[in-house]
Amino acid sequence: MSKALPNELGRVMVTSGAGDYPVIVGPGTTSGLPSLLLSLAAPHRVAMITDSHVGPLYADALAATCRAESLDVEVFQFEAGEASKTRKTWATLTDQMLEAGMGRDTVVVSVGGGVSTDLAGFVAATFLRGVPVVQVPTSYLAMIDASVGGKTGVDVRAGKNLVGAFHPPLAVVIDTTLLETLPVAERAQGLVEALKHGAIRDESYFDALIGDLGALLAAEPIRAAEVVLSSVRIKAEIVGQDERESGVRQILNFGHTIGHAMEAASSYVLGHGAAVAMGMKGEAAVGEALGVTQAGTRRRLDDALAPLLNVAGEDPRWIASTLDVDSVMSFLCKDKKARAGRPRFVLLEQIGTVAAGKRWTHAIPSDLVQDSVLGATQ
Amino acid sequence: MSKALPNELGRVMVTSGAGDYPVIVGPGTTSGLPSLLLSLAAPHRVAMITDSHVGPLYADALAATCRAESLDVEVFQFEAGEASKTRKTWATLTDQMLEAGMGRDTVVVSVGGGVSTDLAGFVAATFLRGVPVVQVPTSYLAMIDASVGGKTGVDVRAGKNLVGAFHPPLAVVIDTTLLETLPVAERAQGLVEALKHGAIRDESYFDALIGDLGALLAAEPIRAAEVVLSSVRIKAEIVGQDERESGVRQILNFGHTIGHAMEAASSYVLGHGAAVAMGMKGEAAVGEALGVTQAGTRRRLDDALAPLLNVAGEDPRWIASTLDVDSVMSFLCKDKKARAGRPRFVLLEQIGTVAAGKRWTHAIPSDLVQDSVLGATQ
Numbered sequence: 001m002s003k004a005l006p007n008e009l010g011r012v013m014v015t016s017g018a019g020d021y022p023v024i025v026g027p028g029t030t031s032g033l034p035s036l037l038l039s040l041a042a043p044h045r046v047a048m049i050t051d052s053h054v055g056p057l058y059a060d061a062l063a064a065t066c067r068a069e070s071l072d073v074e075v076f077q078f079e080a081g082e083a084s085k086t087r088k089t090w091a092t093l094t095d096q097m098l099e100a101g102m103g104r105d106t107v108v109v110s111v112g113g114g115v116s117t118d119l120a121g122f123v124a125a126t127f128l129r130g131v132p133v134v135q136v137p138t139s140y141l142a143m144i145d146a147s148v149g150g151k152t153g154v155d156v157r158a159g160k161n162l163v164g165a166f167h168p169p170l171a172v173v174i175d176t177t178l179l180e181t182l183p184v185a186e187r188a189q190g191l192v193e194a195l196k197h198g199a200i201r202d203e204s205y206f207d208a209l210i211g212d213l214g215a216l217l218a219a220e221p222i223r224a225a226e227v228v229l230s231s232v233r234i235k236a237e238i239v240g241q242d243e244r245e246s247g248v249r250q251i252l253n254f255g256h257t258i259g260h261a262m263e264a265a266s267s268y269v270l271g272h273g274a275a276v277a278m279g280m281k282g283e284a285a286v287g288e289a290l291g292v293t294q295a296g297t298r299r300r301l302d303d304a305l306a307p308l309l310n311v312a313g314e315d316p317r318w319i320a321s322t323l324d325v326d327s328v329m330s331f332l333c334k335d336k337k338a339r340a341g342r343p344r345f346v347l348l349e350q351i352g353t354v355a356a357g358k359r360w361t362h363a364i365p366s367d368l369v370q371d372s373v374l375g376a377t378q
Numbered sequence: 379m380s381k382a383l384p385n386e387l388g389r390v391m392v393t394s395g396a397g398d399y400p401v402i403v404g405p406g407t408t409s410g411l412p413s414l415l416l417s418l419a420a421p422h423r424v425a426m427i428t429d430s431h432v433g434p435l436y437a438d439a440l441a442a443t444c445r446a447e448s449l450d451v452e453v454f455q456f457e458a459g460e461a462s463k464t465r466k467t468w469a470t471l472t473d474q475m476l477e478a479g480m481g482r483d484t485v486v487v488s489v490g491g492g493v494s495t496d497l498a499g500f501v502a503a504t505f506l507r508g509v510p511v512v513q514v515p516t517s518y519l520a521m522i523d524a525s526v527g528g529k530t531g532v533d534v535r536a537g538k539n540l541v542g543a544f545h546p547p548l549a550v551v552i553d554t555t556l557l558e559t560l561p562v563a564e565r566a567q568g569l570v571e572a573l574k575h576g577a578i579r580d581e582s583y584f585d586a587l588i589g590d591l592g593a594l595l596a597a598e599p600i601r602a603a604e605v606v607l608s609s610v611r612i613k614a615e616i617v618g619q620d621e622r623e624s625g626v627r628q629i630l631n632f633g634h635t636i637g638h639a640m641e642a643a644s645s646y647v648l649g650h651g652a653a654v655a656m657g658m659k660g661e662a663a664v665g666e667a668l669g670v671t672q673a674g675t676r677r678r679l680d681d682a683l684a685p686l687l688n689v690a691g692e693d694p695r696w697i698a699s700t701l702d703v704d705s706v707m708s709f710l711c712k713d714k715k716a717r718a719g720r721p722r723f724v725l726l727e728q729i730g731t732v733a734a735g736k737r738w739t740h741a742i743p744s745d746l747v748q749d750s751v752l753g754a755t756q
Contacts, residue, residue, distance in 0.1 A: 017395070017396075018395075086470055087465070091465055091534075094540075094541055094648065095534065095535065095536065098534065098536035098537075098540060099536065101712075103714060104714055106669075111582065125543065126531075126539075126541050126542060126543055127541065128503070128540055128542075129530075129539075129542045129543055130543060130544060151507065152507075153504075153507060156469075156472070156473065156476065157471065158476035158477065159476075161507075162472075162476060162505075162506060163472055163504050163505070163506075164504060164506075164507045164509060165503065165504055165507055165508060165543060166507055200438055203632060244508075283732065309379070334479075336481060336482060336506070
């Protein structure tokens with residue numbers, strides 16, 4: 001594991017109860033995928049899982065590269081889109097691997113965005129009671145957030161990600177040249193999570209991101225790799241302390257309590273990044289009203305997020321006019337952190353620091369909950 | 379965890395990467411289930427999963443006992459039988475729990491035989507990425523084997539237990555008075571696994587079982603509890619060394635390579651215990667032919683197993699006449715331990731000792747594989 005991949009800019013080791021794993025970042029690192037697979041796992045078979053969009057763009061070529069190094073690779077493709085992140089697709093992929101005669105000496109390689117990360121990860125977690133997975137994320141969202149931390153799962157009628165497993169990867173290979181084909185609106189959605197990392201842990205990173213938004217939205221591979229590395233370092237430091245989210249890992253949910261409720265209330269028309277952006281603003285507004293969050297924080301978040309929402313094509317006023325506040329409120333009270341129907345938020349002290357609260361969350365007085373939702377959309 | 383349950387005869391601590399857990403054995407221990415749940419987990423909600431046979435017999439009453447101690451328990455019942463051990467039942471149980479508003483502070487309690495153990499365990503392993511499970515096995519098979527070791531899963535078209543997870547329980551509560559309602563044929567099927575434990579690890583236990591078969595088939599609660607404790611000790615010692623079955627845990631598969639192939643070839647008409655009994659005989663015959671297993675071992679196994687097969691209503695000659703040897707051979711070559719289509723068996727040195735081999739298994743020359751299958755049915 002000590003050998004650097006070609007074009008490697010840096011790597012982060014993530015601590016995990018199931019075994020530490022490297023996140024390897026650089027523009028062009030996927031050229032080293034075959035040798036990495038051989039050194040890590042020497043798998044008998046490789047099941048490369050991808051979607052109908054990323055398959056023709058990247059996965060088929062990556063499979064060919066692996067085969068050229070004598071790896072026995074089969075590609076399993078599912079229909080692109082969040083609608084595929086279901087138990088049905090999971091079962092189909094599993095059955096296809098079984099029909100192909102794959103056994104315990106199989107390694108799953110996921111090539112794609114957050115849907116692929118979560119879905120292929122869950123296939124690997126449950127295939128013959130668990131085989132290793134290597135994550136090759138192709139979107140900012142998956143590079144910055146989804147591929148690190150070991151969360152896998154699928155959506156069910158009752159909500160997103162409610163069925164799944166913690167299944168840390170064997171390795172994550174992040175190649176920022178793959179961002180080239182990512183639509184700019186999706187780049188903007190993904191970069192919201194980077195700003196969140198700055199907001200909860202590192203003010204100077206937050207400010208640097210604002211200065212560099214142009215290069216990042218252009219997916220300039222070196223600058224993108226540097227930012228991904230910074231975000232992965234922050235996330236790794238947090239999940240390394242609390243893999244199962246019983247304590248400090250909660251702070252990664254900043255913006256997500258309101259964000260998830262808004263996504264659900266919009267029937268997932270609202271993009272994840274935009275929802276989290278609005279959630280951060282709403283949760284900062286409540287924090288300021290409670291005197292927990294430094295005055296002016298909400299405005300700083302708004303200034304940083306407005307260009308991303310704009311590029312993402314998500315207009316807060318339009319969102320406000322279409323979202324049903326009662327519906328958002330009802331989803332808020334069902335949030336996983338809620339206790340006895342009362343939502344709990346992660347609150348900032350200021351940009352760069354989270355207020356500790358009780359296990360990193362704060363009960364929100366009911367009269368402020370509605371204000372927070374309205375505040376998010378202003 | 380130090381406080382003994384009422385009627386506790388003994389307990390075994392099982393070592394697990396996810397946290398050690400106690401297996402608590404005695405006639406009447408389930409009366410202590412409510413206090414155990416409160417001391418272990420202080421759960422907000424309890425999801426008691428059982429089948430349509432065991433529910434009315436035991437789970438409904440256990441749920442009432444728990445409610446009397448202020449636990450918030452809901453019972454989820456699936457149709458009894460191996461045919462229910464599917465992804466479909468798993469999804470239905472999960473959705474029912476979500477509809478009941480259960481969250482991360484839920485504990486699953488499985489009350490039933492091996493199907494319930496595996497199915498409820500897999501529900502717990504994947505519900506909101508994993509909640510704790512307490513196993514309350516009600517059959518010999520589940521008490522002696524299925525509830526210890528953390529294996530959970532469901533069957534799919536391609537085979538049994540091919541989808542699942544390692545999810546060690548929080549605790550296992552074994553109450554041997556529950557065996558009273560278990561049909562004697564199923565008692566016999568389950569006791570085969572106890573003889574297997576003796577065969578691989580402890581000759582004097584093997585011999586003691588033979589002497590006590592009458593009391594055990596009568597499900598005499600104290601004697602049953604002593605035997606369950608002995609078997610759990612043997613299994614715990616093995617899985618504690620190798621939870622993920624990469625080494626010594628393989629030896630628990632003695633009899634299971636041929637056994638699983640026979641079960642599959644019979645379309646699961648053949649009972650699990652009977653199949654393992656025949657598998658042990660076949661694998662001993664091959665071991666003797668290879669000079670690995672002491673001569674006479676197969677005959678000793680045959681003598682010990684014949685009464686159990688008889689009580690189980692499984693006649694080896696009838697099985698031999700109905701099983702298609704080619705079909706058994708084909709399933710053998712697809713066994714999870716097979717390498718390049720060549721089956722590998724766990725072989726005894728003699729009763730009480732396994733021959734180490736290469737990672738505890740031995741490649742079997744192809745001409746002997748057919749003999750082994752024929753040998754199993756003689």
